[in-house]
Amino acid sequence: MxxxxxxxxxxxxxxxxxxxxxxxxxxxxxxxxxxxxxxxxxxxxxxDNFHPNRGRTYRILTDVVGKDNDITPFATSPMPLAATLKRDYSFVEEAARVAKTYAEFSSNQKRFTTVSYAVDPGFFRIFGYKLAKGRPATEPNTVVLTRETAEKFFGTANPVGQVLQNTELGQFTVTGVLADMPIKSHLVFDMLFSLQTPWNPQQRASFADWRNYQTGLTYVLLKPGTTADALKQVLPSVVGRATRNLHFKTEKGYSLRVQPFTKLSPSRQELMRATNExxxxxxxxxxxxxxxxxxxxxxxxxxxxxxxxxxxxxxxxxxxxxxxxxxxxxxxxxxxxxxxxxxxxxxxxxxxxxxxxxxxxxxxxxxxxxxxxxxxxxxxxxxxxxxxxxxxxxxxxxxxxxxxxxxxxxxxLRVIRGISLRKSLIVAQFAISMIAMIALLSMSRQMNYMATADYGFQRDRVLTIPLNTIPAQRLANEINQLAGVEQVSATSELFGSYGYDHTVKRERNGLDSSTAFVWASDPQFIATMNLTLLAGQNLPPATADSVASGGSRLVLINEEAAKTFRLGNSREAVGKSLWLNDSTEVQVAGVLKDFRFTSFAWSIKPLIIQNNPAQFRYLTVGVAAGNEDAVLADTKRIWKRLSPYEPFTGQWYTDFLQQRHTHPEDMDFTTLLLVLSFSIACLGLLGMVTYNTQTRVKEVGVRKILGAQVSQIVWLLSRDFVRLLLIAAAIAMPLGYLAGYAFLSNFAYHVSLGLETFALCFGSLLVLGGLTIGIRTYRAALDNPTESLRAE
Structure with a gap:
């Protein structure tokens, strides 16, 4: 059968x-x-299923209770926890801390910003990250690299025994190269270096502070036969003893809980300071x-x-x-x-x-x-x-x-009066496709807006050059001599990127802290980027004393910073002091007019600009109109002479913003989904129109013999389907507006969902649907009536 x-x-x-x-x-x-x-x-x-001890490994999470009694879960936990668990509880076989850092390392005339994890020696005993060569980084100032990172720094040469340099932590000896992971891991990194490395006093104090639960991850390996309940039962007492006499500034306290490593991915809960699962x-x-x-x-x-x-x-x-x-x-x-x-x-x-x-x-x-x-x-x-x-x-x-x-x-077959099930499905298909089109067009317009909008600084004819290991001043001196170069300046970040924020206070021991973006640049940067100085003066040139002390004590701030830190208006803010990270006092030299220097997802944030040559990572070159090609070619020749082994990666500022915000690979895949949905809908419509014309072929023949025009027959066969497209558009437009608005509401500055968006989507729907209907019905209308009526 x-x-x-x-x-x-x-x-x-x-x-x-x-x-x-x-x-x-x-x-x-x-x-x-x-x-x-x-x-x-x-x-x-x-x-992470390649780790041998997954069933006995646990991560400690922190549930922070705020002043309003709201609970916020963190993937991180206090740094002293690992040592306490390993020392005081015999059922703990191993415990390790993992602290994520974004650090800049240099070697072999190359310098890269890396995603790094500082790890305890126990990390390599808990996890199964295999080494292709060498040994783990367990001693102070040692590091292991991924294969890609090793090739970036040393090419095909053996990296084991080579030295990497970090401005804050000193020299690191490469002890090994990690083998490629067979599958993905929740920890994504370029290198692992020893947490035993000597840190500055402030960082060491942070690592020992039980109030600091946001710095590192804690992993615990239990002995065979030990259940998670044993670990769960001791955590409340550990927290109680450690935090009994501590005072929290912004929260009431916290509790710790156990997350089995086998349930780490996919994440069932949105965690702060989460990893990459x-x-x-x-x-x-x-x-x-x-x-x-x-x-x-x-x-x-x-x-x-x-x-x-x-x-x-x-x-x-x-x-x-x-x-x-x-x-x-x-x-x-x-x-x-x-x-x-x-x-x-x-x-x-x-x-x-x-x-x-x-x-x-x-x-x-x-x-x-x-x-x-x-x-x-x-x-x-x-x-x-x-x-x-x-x-x-x-x-x-x-x-x-x-x-x-x-x-x-x-x-x-009826769903509601006058509308059959088949017609309802056609309406649903095109409505869903049109909603997706409105959402995709909103995303595309927003990305283009972020790439081309007026940020408030000079973006045309500005060349950006990553410095790597070339001294900023040396390269600037060479480029300054080129014809067509108007300004050359150095900076730590490029406007339009995300950057990093720092804690800033009016008073060193005050409780009125807030976050601000602290970027480094030289005095020429204001002119190069065409920024407006509202009050005060520009940054002073760097001196030997300011370089040795970590940057000039005179800074520029924007209007938002003056407002956030309650410094008064632009003129009143000049001369007032701020404290960076509780350790560095700076004085406001001038106030800049607000401009957009970060993501459009955020409103304008407080900005502090300091002349700190040690942090310069980019050179920005202002070029006179008509000299772009010549300056770019001459700059490449200078780069080749100063750094023959490093490729030139400079680009125009407009290209940088375009690449930063358009995300072409995301749009390509989303467009593919949209094309598939419309193809499915149009093919379904084609099938329905084809069958409809086949069942009415004799009717068409009779009407043609009685004198009906081709246009009349086409309209007769297609009007019901055109009506369905109009119904689909009427349903899709309000829903598409909600979908587009839901996406755009994530941005502080965004495009509007104007009539042009809906007109384009509606027009596309009618064109695609109309062609699908029209081509088939037109062919049916042209058929010879003698063929269809021969049997009559």
Whole structure:
């Protein structure tokens, strides 16, 4: 019987090739998006499974209770906790601290900012990060590198025994190179260096402070046979003893809890200071997008199957008269669905091979995912289930026809008065696609706005050059001599990037601290970037004393900083003092007019600019109009002479902002999803229009003989479908507005959802839908009526 079902199903699919192709392509498009989501979800559960002691390893989380009794969970915990647990409790086999830093290291005439973790020696005993060469970094001032970082600094040479230099922590000896991780880890880093390295007194005090729960992660390895309950029971007493006499400034206190390493990824809770494990909410969104795309394809199958319901009803009637029962008819229709889903599975795998190399897909979805037989089995089972679910509605409806219904002209499928189920599904398809288009267009316009908007500083004809190991002054002197160069200055950050904030106070021991961005630049920077000085004077030139003491004591601030720290207006703020990180007193030399120097997601933040040559990382070169190409070529020659082994990576400021904010790889993938959704919807519409014209071919022939024009016939055949497109647009516009606004509300400065956005989306919907309808109906209207009426 099963063989008979499959043969008949195959013959039906082959007989109606257009509908079969539409269904296979639609299901394949939905499946490929679902496959990407499935692969990412599976990969998120595989994070860190190469560590040998996962079942006995735990991370300690901190639940901080605020003054308003709100609880904020942190992935970090107090730094003294690891040593206390290992020393006082015999069931703890090992405990280790992990502190994340963004540090700049230099070696071999190269300098890079790295993502680093300072780790205890126990880290290498808890985790299974294997070394390709050398030994772990367990002694002070030792470091192990990833393979990519080792190649950046030393090329193909053996890095073991080489020295890296850090301005704050001194020299580090490379003791080993880490092997490539077989899969992804929640810790993403360029290097691991020893936490035993001598730190400055302020940092050491921070590490010993039980009130400081935001600096480091704590991992605990329990002895075999010990349950997590033993660790849970001792944490309250540890916190009680450690914090009994401590005073907290902004919170009431905190408690500690245990997170099993096996449940670390995906993260079930949004944590502050989190690591790189996927969030369960993001995975659910991905799954939702995949299922929504698949649902659009399922709509096609339901639509086209029910559209042919009259011809299938006759088939059902004959089978029932011949003695078939309902479950046998359901089996026949479900067999067709399974064959379609298996064909779609094959096409989806072909499409997946073309999508896999996309940057966004590799970086955010399937990078590091192990493609094994288990994942393949999941894909096959998912495809069969998707096919069965897509076919269940048509199967139940069609198998329920009675033989007496065969001669009726309609199947009576209604959702609401005047709108059939098939029409409702078409409206849903195009409404969902248009909502996605409005959201995507809003995202694209916002990214373009962030890349091209007026930031309040000079962005045209400004060349930015990462310094690496070349002294800023030496390179500036060389470039200053070039024809066409107007200004040359040095800075620690580029405007338009995120930067790092610092704690700033009016009084050293005051409680009125706030955060501000502290950037370093020289006196020429104001003129190069065309900033406006409202009051006071520019930064003074650097002196030997200011360099030795970590920067000039005279600083520039923006208007927002004067307001935040209550320094009065611009003139009143000049001459007043501020304290940076409780250790450095600076005096306001001048006040700059506010400008946008960070992400558009934030409103303008307090900014402090200090002349500190030790922090200079970029050179900015103002170029006269018409001299851009010549200056760029001459600068490259100077760079080649001063740093022959380091490639020139300078770029124009406009290009930097474009790359920083447009995220082309994200937009490419989102556009792909939009194209797939519209393709599915248009193909479904094409199938419906095709079937509609086929059932009305004799009517068209009679009307043409009676004198109807081609345009009249086209309108007759297409007006119902155009009406459906208008209904879809009416539904999608308000929902699309909400979707676009939800995205734009994340930015302090954003574009507006104007009429142009909706006009473009509405126009695209009408063009795509109109072409789909018009081409098919126009061909039907041109058919010779003698062909359709010959049998009459």
């Amino acid at each position: 099963l063989t008979s079902y499959l043969k008949i199903a195959w013959r039906n699919l082959w007989k109606h090739k257009l509908f079969s192709v539409i269904n296979v392509f639609g299901l394949a498009s939905g499946l490929v998006v679902c496959f990407l989501a499935i692969a990412h979800i599976k990969g998120s559960f595989d994070y 996927p969030q369960i909410g993001g995975l659910l969104v991905e799954a939702g997008v995949g299922l929504l795309t698949l649902l659009l394809a399922a709509f096609n199958y339901i639509n086209l199957t029910l559209a042919r319901s009259l011809s299938r009803a006759r088939e059902v009637g004959i089978r029932k008269v011949a003695g078939a029962v309902r479950w046998q008819l359901v089996g026949q229709f479900m067999a067709e669905s399974v064959i379609l889903s298996l064909l779609a599975l094959g096409l989806a795998n072909v499409m997946l091979e073309f999508i896999k190399p996309m940057v966004f897909v590799q970086k955010w979805l399937i990078g590091g995912v192990v493609w094994n037989w288990q994942l393949t089995a999941i894909f096959v089972v998912f495809s069969v289930i998707a096919g069965l679910l897509a076919g269940v509605i048509p199967a139940r409806i069609l198998s329920g026809f009675q033989p007496s219904q065969v001669l009726r002209s309609q199947t009576g």
